[in-house]
Amino acid sequence: MTSMHRYAWNGFGAAVIGFMLSPLVVLVVFCFSSSPLLTLPIEGWSLHWFADAFARPGFLLAFRNSLIVTVCVGATSTIIGTMAAMALSTMRPGLSVGLMLAVTVPIMAPPLLLGVALLTFYSTWLNLTLGLPTVILSHLVFTQPFVILVINARMASFDHAAVESARDLGAGPLRAFFDVTLPIIAPSVVGGALIAMALSLDDFLVTFFTIGGSNTLPTFMWGMLRKGVDPSINVVATLIMLLSIGTTVFGLRITQYRG
Known part of the structure; x- marks a missing residue:
C-alpha cells in the first residue's frame, strides 16, 4: 500500500470515528453552556445546569430507583448466570448449544417487542402491579x-480436574466451588455482572413499558424532553452515559474480552 493510500484510509477512519463521537462530545459540551439554547457558538460557560438538573423534582428518586434496579439486576444475574454457565459447561455439546441458543433469544428480540410482550405478560397473565x-x-x-455467555466462555477452558481433586480430598460441593472454581472464574463473574449492570442502567424501552408510575434516570430524562429542551437534559444524559460506559469498559477490561 502506497503512502497516499495509507493516508487516505487513515483519514477516512479518523473521519468515521469523529462522526461517531461528535454527538457525545456536543452532548457533554452543552452541559457547561450558560445559555438555555442548544445552539452554537456557545456564548459562555457555567455549571448552572448541573445544579438545575439535580434540583429538579423527582431526579433524586429516579437516580435512587436506577441504582436499586441496577444493583439488583447485577447481583441476581451474576448468581443465576454463574449457576447456568457451570451447568451448561458439563452438558453434551449438542444439548448445551441448543440451550444456549434458547437463552439468547431475548438478546435478538427487538427491545420494543420485548417491552410490549413483558407488559402483556405481567398485566394479563400474572396480574402484577x-x-x-x-x-x-x-x-x-x-x-x-x-x-451466561461471558462466564460460559471462561468455563469452556476450565480444568474440571482441579475441582475433582478437591472433591477427592474431602471438600464438599460448596467448598470446592468457593475454594477452587470461583477464584479462577472470578474476573469473568465480576465482568459479566458489570456488563449486565451497564445494560440495565441505560435501558429505556423495556423500562418504559414495565415501570408503571415510577421513574428511572432514562424515563426521567424522557419526561424532561416532553416539557422542553435545555442543557439540564444534557447533564442527566451525560450522567447516564458516564455510568454506563464506565461499567462496560471496566467489565470488558476485567474479562479481557477481545471480540
Missing part, C-alpha cells in the same frame, strides 16, 4: 444471557 420489581424481572430477561 407494575413497579421496580417488574422492571428488575424484565431487565433480567435480556441481561442474563450476556452474563
